[in-house]
Amino acid sequence: MGKLLKQSEFVKFIKDGDKLLVGGFGMSGTPLTLIDGIAASSLKNLTIVSNNLGEPGKGLGILLQENKLIKAIGSYFTTNRDAVQAWVDGELEIELIPQGTLAEAVRCGGAGIGGFYTKTAVGTKLAEGKEEKVIDGERFILEKAIKGDVSLIKAHIADHLGNLVYDHTGRNFNPVMATAGTIVIAEVDEIVENGVLLPSEIVTPHVYVDYIVKSNYVKKAGVFVESV
Amino acid sequence: MGKLLKQSEFVKFIKDGDKLLVGGFGMSGTPLTLIDGIAASSLKNLTIVSNNLGEPGKGLGILLQENKLIKAIGSYFTTNRDAVQAWVDGELEIELIPQGTLAEAVRCGGAGIGGFYTKTAVGTKLAEGKEEKVIDGERFILEKAIKGDVSLIKAHIADHLGNLVYDHTGRNFNPVMATAGTIVIAEVDEIVENGVLLPSEIVTPHVYVDYIVKSNYVKKAGVFVESV
Amino acid sequence: MNQFERIKIAKRIVQELKQGQFVNLGVGIPTLIPDYLGEKKLVLQSENGLLGMGPTPPAAEVNMDLISASKAPITMEIGASLFDSSNSFAMIRGGHIDVAVLGVLQVDQTGELANWAVPGQTILGVGGAMDLVAGAKEIIVATLHSSKNGDPKLVKELTFPSSGIRKADLVVTEHAVFKFEEGTMKLVEILSDISVEELKEITGAEFEYNSEGTDF
Amino acid sequence: MNQFERIKIAKRIVQELKQGQFVNLGVGIPTLIPDYLGEKKLVLQSENGLLGMGPTPPAAEVNMDLISASKAPITMEIGASLFDSSNSFAMIRGGHIDVAVLGVLQVDQTGELANWAVPGQTILGVGGAMDLVAGAKEIIVATLHSSKNGDPKLVKELTFPSSGIRKADLVVTEHAVFKFEEGTMKLVEILSDISVEELKEITGAEFEYNSEGTDF
Numbered sequence: 001m002g003k004l005l006k007q008s009e010f011v012k013f014i015k016d017g018d019k020l021l022v023g024g025f026g027m028s029g030t031p032l033t034l035i036d037g038i039a040a041s042s043l044k045n046l047t048i049v050s051n052n053l054g055e056p057g058k059g060l061g062i063l064l065q066e067n068k069l070i071k072a073i074g075s076y077f078t079t080n081r082d083a084v085q086a087w088v089d090g091e092l093e094i095e096l097i098p099q100g101t102l103a104e105a106v107r108c109g110g111a112g113i114g115g116f117y118t119k120t121a122v123g124t125k126l127a128e129g130k131e132e133k134v135i136d137g138e139r140f141i142l143e144k145a146i147k148g149d150v151s152l153i154k155a156h157i158a159d160h161l162g163n164l165v166y167d168h169t170g171r172n173f174n175p176v177m178a179t180a181g182t183i184v185i186a187e188v189d190e191i192v193e194n195g196v197l198l199p200s201e202i203v204t205p206h207v208y209v210d211y212i213v214k215s216n217y218v219k220k221a222g223v224f225v226e227s228v
Numbered sequence: 229m230g231k232l233l234k235q236s237e238f239v240k241f242i243k244d245g246d247k248l249l250v251g252g253f254g255m256s257g258t259p260l261t262l263i264d265g266i267a268a269s270s271l272k273n274l275t276i277v278s279n280n281l282g283e284p285g286k287g288l289g290i291l292l293q294e295n296k297l298i299k300a301i302g303s304y305f306t307t308n309r310d311a312v313q314a315w316v317d318g319e320l321e322i323e324l325i326p327q328g329t330l331a332e333a334v335r336c337g338g339a340g341i342g343g344f345y346t347k348t349a350v351g352t353k354l355a356e357g358k359e360e361k362v363i364d365g366e367r368f369i370l371e372k373a374i375k376g377d378v379s380l381i382k383a384h385i386a387d388h389l390g391n392l393v394y395d396h397t398g399r400n401f402n403p404v405m406a407t408a409g410t411i412v413i414a415e416v417d418e419i420v421e422n423g424v425l426l427p428s429e430i431v432t433p434h435v436y437v438d439y440i441v442k443s444n445y446v447k448k449a450g451v452f453v454e455s456v
Numbered sequence: 457m458n459q460f461e462r463i464k465i466a467k468r469i470v471q472e473l474k475q476g477q478f479v480n481l482g483v484g485i486p487t488l489i490p491d492y493l494g495e496k497k498l499v500l501q502s503e504n505g506l507l508g509m510g511p512t513p514p515a516a517e518v519n520m521d522l523i524s525a526s527k528a529p530i531t532m533e534i535g536a537s538l539f540d541s542s543n544s545f546a547m548i549r550g551g552h553i554d555v556a557v558l559g560v561l562q563v564d565q566t567g568e569l570a571n572w573a574v575p576g577q578t579i580l581g582v583g584g585a586m587d588l589v590a591g592a593k594e595i596i597v598a599t600l601h602s603s604k605n606g607d608p609k610l611v612k613e614l615t616f617p618s619s620g621i622r623k624a625d626l627v628v629t630e631h632a633v634f635k636f637e638e639g640t641m642k643l644v645e646i647l648s649d650i651s652v653e654e655l656k657e658i659t660g661a662e663f664e665y666n667s668e669g670t671d672f
Numbered sequence: 673m674n675q676f677e678r679i680k681i682a683k684r685i686v687q688e689l690k691q692g693q694f695v696n697l698g699v700g701i702p703t704l705i706p707d708y709l710g711e712k713k714l715v716l717q718s719e720n721g722l723l724g725m726g727p728t729p730p731a732a733e734v735n736m737d738l739i740s741a742s743k744a745p746i747t748m749e750i751g752a753s754l755f756d757s758s759n760s761f762a763m764i765r766g767g768h769i770d771v772a773v774l775g776v777l778q779v780d781q782t783g784e785l786a787n788w789a790v791p792g793q794t795i796l797g798v799g800g801a802m803d804l805v806a807g808a809k810e811i812i813v814a815t816l817h818s819s820k821n822g823d824p825k826l827v828k829e830l831t832f833p834s835s836g837i838r839k840a841d842l843v844v845t846e847h848a849v850f851k852f853e854e855g856t857m858k859l860v861e862i863l864s865d866i867s868v869e870e871l872k873e874i875t876g877a878e879f880e881y882n883s884e885g886t887d888f
Binding site: 253254255256257279303304305306307311312315316322324325326327328329330331332334335346347348349350351352353354367384394395396397398399400401402403404431447449450451452 | 502503504505506515518519520521522523525527529532538539540541542544545546548549573578579580581582583584585586587590591617618619620621622
């Protein structure tokens with residue numbers, strides 16, 4: 001029944017070529033311990049769905065440096081010059097999606113919705129090749145739902161069942177990523193007894209969480225520092 | 229700046245023929261004080277979007293008895309025999325939508341999404357006349373977003389800004405109804421100073437709430453009792 | 457009364473449910489299940505916005521804003537969580553609920569079911585029935601073998617409006633357990649002192665069975 | 673340096689903002705606005721999941737999980753609330769944010785703007801730009817009048833990729849304030865010691881003006 005895994009154990013749930021949904025906005029709410037675990041593994045040809053690809057050699061940027069990735073789907077990769085270079089060199093496929101569309105597409109993936117009509121990006125390059133429909137006189141484009149093989153998320157506190165709460169804006173994409181992966185692995189700062197988290201404050205109910213890994217990182221002086 | 233209104237004041241924000249989005253599941257989380265206010269007004273020809281129409285002479289059932297309604301959009305009206313009779317007599321138009329589709333359509337209405345493809349109701353009578361699309365090999369139907377003129381919701385506690393939290397399953401449709409009305413009026417049990425509600429526990433941020441009305445009802449021995 | 461049969465069905469379904477599963481119980485027979493779980497712990501979802509539904513509270517502790525989808529007062533188990541209706545149905549439709557146990561008006565021999573409307577009567581309620589049919593990972597039908605007027609509820613073809621194209625996995629009546637596989641209904645177990653021939657007579661649907669009549 | 677001009681633009685935009693408005697501030701000049709609000713209180717939304725963003729904390733109180741959309745440490749005002757990215761963009765796209773103040777690469781004379789990609793360069797970031805353009809009730813553009821190499825940023829037609837069909841309402845530069853009405857750009861106010869003729873020379877876009885050159 002226990003969902004708690006060691007860092008060395010979770011990688012076995014990921015296969016070469018998997019599509020990973022990864023929470024985080026910049027470095028905040030990013031599952032750094034899980035990323036380190038993948039970097040140290042033999043996994044390859046991964047597709048990442050995440051808002052960013054971290055920074056060079058930081059966060060998801062580590063997986064790029066370690067040649068683990070073939071494709072990235074997200075809204076903002078410009079802060080990682082490695083990603084830009086890999087794309088220029090033809091080594092990384094990139095699919096750019098507006099940030100709100102990304103969040104909604106993943107939510108739909110987890111919610112049994114096949115696609116949705118959004119007004120974001122209508123008439124732009126990012127709408128090219130997408131179906132357009134006028135609904136009640138307004139123009140919308142169709143965006144398909146996004147699902148993944150494995151979701152890697154970062155929460156602040158979990159109970160042993162896997163109920164999760166987040167630290168401030170570290171919440172960001174994590175709750176939606178938690179709904180749309182076939183297997184969901186949550187890195188957490190702290191694990192508390194069942195019943196400590198109030199029913200009204202739980203953001204991600206435990207039905208969404210398959211495994212929990214304790215984080216190796218602590219926040220110190222404005223950065224994330226490895227604690228072990 | 230104050231959002232607090234008396235029960236006698238809020239009705240002026242509603243016009244004849246308006247479409248009202250009303251929170252609640254059965255009698256739970258239903259804005260009984262606001263409903264009483266409308267019942268006592270001269271308003272007519274209202275369309276209600278709500279999961280139920282209360283019970284005969286209770287909750288939204290009062291508005292039906294007072295001949296305020298021309299149409300109801302929701303998922304379950306069978307518990308109000310008045311509604312069934314009014315429909316049989318041709319006095320009330322009814323649009324039946326699966327409960328999850330209703331919740332999602334209202335969420336989309338508040339979220340700038342024009343419509344969505346759901347797998348619920350595919351191949352049933354409730355899919356008749358609705359566009360069908362196969363996405364990644366699965367059949368979906370298109371459901372349009374729902375918006376309203378005025379949302380009437382019930383929360384447990386508000387602060388003076390209008391941030392809201394709900395009482396257990398009294399939450400139900402209220403948070404989504406709060407996002408999709410041009411004007412949003414919240415009936416609440418209690419009003420607290422700003423800052424008392426924690427940022428992480430607020431369910432409906434105050435950006436969604438235009439006015440607050442204090443509830444006239446208290447819960448007693450398993451029913452809602454008028455307290456004044 | 458048929459309460460004995462209803463309890464029998466509920467008890468048999470309990471055998472199908474696994475420790476820790478996330479389960480949504482429809483109205484009718486399925487609501488009897490919590491009373492017969494024994495040591496087995498399930499996590500019950502209530503579509504009005506609760507995961508981890510507990511039993512009825514004592515009268516003094518009733519909160520009318522803590523109710524089940526059947527609008528009955530309930531409690532919360534340790535580890536329960538609350539959410540709004542859109543997130544509740546995202547959970548249901550998105551395939552996160554392991555099992556929905558549903559009552560039906562009819563189920564056909566392919567597993568397609570009808571549980572919301574009677575033809576010729578006013579059709580004014582669907583609730584969450586279609587969402588559960590479309591979304592739950594596994595659908596178990598709990599039903600008496602025949603309707604009040606003696607008509608079979610397991611039929612060749614639905615005459616009542618369908619609840620969706622998604623098929624049920626299992627149906628349990630007071631007489632038998634059937635499973636649905638690739639559009640075919642198969643007898644799994646006989647639950648009463650009835651012969652296969654007698655069962656065929658009272659069952660509108662055609663079903664396969666092995667030489668012993670059971671245990672596919 | 674142009675910091676003086678940038679502050680001037682920010683200060684002028686403050687005049688347009690009303691007490692209590694819900695405002696999202698883009699990167700660049702818009703982020704200067706909070707320093708020049710004086711007594712005016714806004715409710716700032718940060719698209720990574722916060723309504724009620726407060727100023728930078730002292731170094732000792734920095735939490736790397738409490739950051740702005742620009743990834744800078746922030747605080748929370750009284751009455752702030754936290755939510756996930758899907759709900760944050762529901763708020764933005766659904767028309768619940770009163771004003772988005774955005775930097776641009778270009779804005780054309782109809783108010784259509786370009787603020788995410790430079791043609792011929794790698795286009796690998798869009799972030800929330802298009803969502804804000806599509807969703808905010810009012811869009812105010814904050815921009816220097818000309819680009820670093822002297823090209824006008826207010827142009828007849830966009831040569832940079834558009835951020836969406838939704839038009840801006842107002843543009844403020846160090847030289848002037850323009851509004852957009854029914855596809856037409858109109859001079860509202862001159863902010864520097866420049867003549868209308870000189871303004872026309874450094875502005876690629878065609879704009880209307882009245883006899884005094886201002887105050888439409």
